[in-house]
Amino acid sequence: MFLRNCWYIAAESREVGREPMGRILLNEPVVVYRKEDGTPVALEDRCCHRRAPLHKGKLVGDKIQCGYHGFTFDATGACTYIPGQERVSASVCVRSYPVVERHRYLWIWMGEKEKADPSHIPDFHYNDDPEWAAVGACLHVDANYLLLVENLIDLSHVAFVHASTIGSADDTNPIIKNERSDDFVRVIREAPGIACTPSMAAVGFAPVIDQKKIITFTPGSNIWIDIPTRDAVPVEGRNQPMERRVMILNAITPETERTCHYFWANARDFDLESQERSDFFLKTVTFAFNEDKDILEAQQRNIELDPHAGTVNVNADWGGVQAVRMMERLIGDEQPRRAANVA
Numbered sequence: 001m002f003l004r005n006c007w008y009i010a011a012e013s014r015e016v017g018r019e020p021m022g023r024i025l026l027n028e029p030v031v032v033y034r035k036e037d038g039t040p041v042a043l044e045d046r047c048c049h050r051r052a053p054l055h056k057g058k059l060v061g062d063k064i065q066c067g068y069h070g071f072t073f074d075a076t077g078a079c080t081y082i083p084g085q086e087r088v089s090a091s092v093c094v095r096s097y098p099v100v101e102r103h104r105y106l107w108i109w110m111g112e113k114e115k116a117d118p119s120h121i122p123d124f125h126y127n128d129d130p131e132w133a134a135v136g137a138c139l140h141v142d143a144n145y146l147l148l149v150e151n152l153i154d155l156s157h158v159a160f161v162h163a164s165t166i167g168s169a170d171d172t173n174p175i176i177k178n179e180r181s182d183d184f185v186r187v188i189r190e191a192p193g194i195a196c197t198p199s200m201a202a203v204g205f206a207p208v209i210d211q212k213k214i215i216t217f218t219p220g221s222n223i224w225i226d227i228p229t230r231d232a233v234p235v236e237g238r239n240q241p242m243e244r245r246v247m248i249l250n251a252i253t254p255e256t257e258r259t260c261h262y263f264w265a266n267a268r269d270f271d272l273e274s275q276e277r278s279d280f281f282l283k284t285v286t287f288a289f290n291e292d293k294d295i296l297e298a299q300q301r302n303i304e305l306d307p308h309a310g311t312v313n314v315n316a317d318w319g320g321v322q323a324v325r326m327m328e329r330l331i332g333d334e335q336p337r338r339a340a341n342v343a
C-alpha cells in the first residue's frame, strides 16, 4: 500500500520525448510522453480494450494509438478513435494523471485529482539553479522504497558502505541532533575533525575536515542531504580554510512493494562551469549509490526469506523509524477517504 496524495517523480525530464515511455509507479502501469508543443502527458499504460501497454503503440499528433488494435486516446485519456466503428462511447477511456515538469523532473500525482496542488512539489531547485551545478540519474533498486528511505536518513552506514568513495571510515561518532514535525523528519550529523573522504580529497580539501550532514525527509519519499564541508587543518598556500557545500537530492518512487525507482541528484556550489568536476561527481556518486543498491537488494532478499525475523533499533535509527511511522500514519489516514470515494 502506498501514499497516493503526494507528488512523485515519474521520470527525469530528459528521459521523456516523442517516444512513449512505460514505467510502473505505485503498482500501476503509466505511459509518459510529450505533446508536439513539449507539454508532458501521463496516462494509464493499459489499453481499456484488451490491456495492452500503450507505450508499445505510437504517437499520432498529441494522441497515443494502441499498438494492438489501434484504439486512439487523447491527452486526457479519452478514446477518440476505434477502427471499424464510428461511435465511441465516453466510457471508453484510460486514466490520466496530473503531471508537472519542474526542476528537471516530471512530477506525477496518482491520488485524488482535485487535491493535486503544484505548490506542494518538493523544492528541488538546486537541480536547475544557476548558483548550483547538478548531476544525477535514476537507479532501479530491487528493494522496498522504505529500505532506501531508512538508508538515506541513517548515514551511519556511510563509514562502512562508502569508505572508499564518499565516506570516511573515521565518521563513526558524530554529534547528532534530531528534529521532527507532522510533515518532516530531520537528522543533523556533525563530524568535526574526521579524515577526509576520498571524494572530498579529490576536490582539494585538507586531510582532516569538519563535515556536517543535514538530512531532511518529507513524504512521499523526498530526502535532502545538505553537506557543508570545511578544512579542519591548515593547507600550505591557503590563507582561509576551504568551505564547500554539496546538496544531494533524493526522491524515491515505489514501483512495486519490492522495487523502486531512485531519482538522485548531486548539486554543488563550486566549480560550476567545470565539466571535469561534473563527470567526477556523476561517476563517483553513481558508484557509491550502486554500493547502496547492492546492500539494499541483499537486505530485501533476506526480508523475503523470513519477513518476521526480528530487528533491533539503536540511536542511529531514530530518523528512519520516525519517517516510516509518518508514512504508515499518512497511508492509514488516506484509507477511509479512498474507501468513501469509491463507495
Ligand code: FES
Pocket: 047, 048, 049, 050, 051, 052, 066, 067, 068, 069, 070, 071
Ligand atoms: S488492446 Fe489496445 S486496441 Fe486492443
Ligand SMILES: [Fe+2]
Pocket: 151, 157, 158, 161, 162, 288, 289, 292
Ligand atoms: Fe549510502
